[in-house]
Amino acid sequence: MKIWRIGLINNIWGVLTALLFLIICGEAIILTRQLSLYLSLDKIARIEQAAPILAKPRLSYRRIADDAVVFSQHDEVDRTKEKMIREKENFIFADLERMKLSVFQEGILMKEVSVQGKGKEGTFFETPNGLYKVRSKEENHFSTIGHVWMPWSIHFYGNYFIHGWPSYRDGTPVAETFSGGCIRISSRDAKEVFRFARRGMPVLIQSGSILSENAHATSTYFQRVDRTRMQERSPLLSGGAALAVDFDTGEILFAKNKTTPYPIASITKLMTGLVAIETINRFRHLTVSGKDSTFPDAPTSLEGETFQSQDFLYPLLLGSRNDVAELYRRTAGGFVETMNQKARGIGMTNTYFADASGASVENVADAEDLFRLLQYIARYKQPVFAVSGVSKKTIRSLSSKKSYIWENTTWPFDDGIFLGGHAGLTSTGKETIAGVLRVRFGEQDERKIAIIVLDSFDRIDDVRALIAYLEEEFVYGTVFTQKGIFPTEIRTGASLFHALPKWR
Structure with a gap:
């Protein structure tokens, strides 16, 4: 019985020793792995410190409201145009640097006409490089901004239109010096483009107006200014x-x-x-x-x-x-x-x-x-x-x-x-x-x-x-x-507008 007890004790001691050995080895393995990982991370950090800093790639476009895309680089317009020609799309292309407007049918140039007026920088009608689309068409649209009729109007974004020669309410054509904005072509050409255009058709703009990195599209209220009035106009109301x-x-x-x-x-x-x-x-x-x-x-x-x-x-x-x-x-x-x-x-x-x-x-x-x-x-x-x-x-x-x-x-x-x-x-x-x-x-x-x-x-x-x-x-x-500078005054046609403060 005594020998049996001694053997049992020896067996238990052997098991405990083996377990202790395994634990020590396991800890050593963990420590070795942690040290190896630390050395690897240190090596990576030293490599990263020695490596040159790469500039973050700049976006060549930005999306604005109504799915329109504004390009910040001219070559992006060229690439988009080539892609639409290659894919045989129907689209309208306005090159406002050359003052030409082109109509493409299934990727083939069908007609090119002269642009007689375009949106001015810093107005409601400034049209930067971008891809837009035809949103609506009116044979004769009355501009609530310029107070003129615009024949064969094609609306493609915000206050932006392609249209023919404007006229006043009495039918008198505006003078050539009239600075209404938008993309203006002759009424004869506008009628042909109008008939070609379809709702949703792409309108690609090549313009001299490029948005800088810190430029953005700002939408706000502008109030019409009439300097001939002695005081601001108010609605005639019966309410207190x-x-x-x-x-x-x-x-x-x-x-x-x-x-x-x-x-x-x-x-x-x-x-x-x-x-x-x-x-x-x-x-x-x-x-x-x-x-x-x-x-x-x-x-x-x-x-x-x-x-x-x-x-x-x-x-x-x-x-x-x-x-x-x-x-x-x-x-x-x-x-x-x-x-x-x-x-x-x-x-x-x-x-x-x-x-x-x-x-x-x-x-x-x-x-x-x-x-x-x-x-x-x-x-x-x-x-x-x-x-x-x-x-x-x-x-x-x-x-x-x-x-x-x-x-x-x-x-x-x-x-x-x-x-x-x-x-x-x-x-x-x-x-x-x-x-x-x-x-x-x-x-x-x-x-x-x-x-x-x-x-x-x-x-x-x-x-x-x-x-x-x-x-x-x-x-x-x-x-x-541009550059965070917001215009507080805008002139279009015979109208002058002042930006409305956010709160008053």
Whole structure:
């Protein structure tokens, strides 16, 4: 037994010794590998330090809006042209150094004409080297910038066109010294090029205008300047307050009493819809009761009808139904106080809600606050904003199975410019509106503009007057700036434009 125990101990000791040896060897291998890796990295570092620094390859092009490509090197234009010829493409090529415009069909030169005018550097029409495409065609386009008719116009980017000889509204051709810009050819040649051009066709430009590394395309507002006027022109409005703001950039284009609170009437329902969608389950079934239908303005009774909570947004925001606003208020406890809390959270410091429908004259806000509300809903509760912009919607009652058609009462026109918002009528007969509309600036640029009008005798007339003023007074143009120098003044034709400050 003693010998057996001694043998067992010896065996265990042998196993432990072998394990210890393996561990030591393993550590040595790891250390050796780490040392080898360190020496390799050190060697690589020394090699890299000794190697010459290679310059980062420069891009020969840059992409700008609408899939246009601006080339920073002349040879890139040549390579692109050769490639399109090789691939037998149809395209238009304008060599503005030689003042020639060429038409290629299946890679073969079919016609070459003289260019009689081109965009000047630092204007809305400067056309640098690049690859563009035909976006639209008009037999006679009226330039909102130059205030002239441009026959056989081919639009290929921003405010850039190929067109024939311009004329004034009365048909008088412009003088040869007229510096309207764009790529101008004779009207006879323009007609032929117009007939050849197809939407989407490449337009390749070879120009003396090359963008440097620190140059870039800047899009901003320019205001028309009339030095014969003693004071700035303003739209004639009946409203006590008005505001027109670029919805994306926040640039103020027009303001009148923008921080003065006025009764907002049913504009209130924008906040009502916002709070309803945040506090009430959108799939919850709600039923209109007799208590909700106490408002005498409803042309069709919804008493007893059941819809999902989210579907009630349509009669609320399209039909401006007070009974739906009351239904939402009754469904969620402390609803009106939540509306006021939400207003404060958004930054609406001049706003107060006394009810959910806007029937009370105590529901007040200023134009700036309503712009903040529109922006918030569009950014964070887009479905609510989208509902407010629908022209017509049919929904079916879950209880009676009856279908109801709701038409937009805020902007009752099928003109495609109204994107969302709401209007109202105060107890004193004044009208209000807070909406986002498409407004055309320059030749082709449409911008989303928030327009708020309060205390108005006719909200539609006031909105149309504001749109006409904006389209007449402002241009949203793309200007290619060199060396970071941005032009504050641009002359085109007989018009002079000043860059609009970002905030005022």
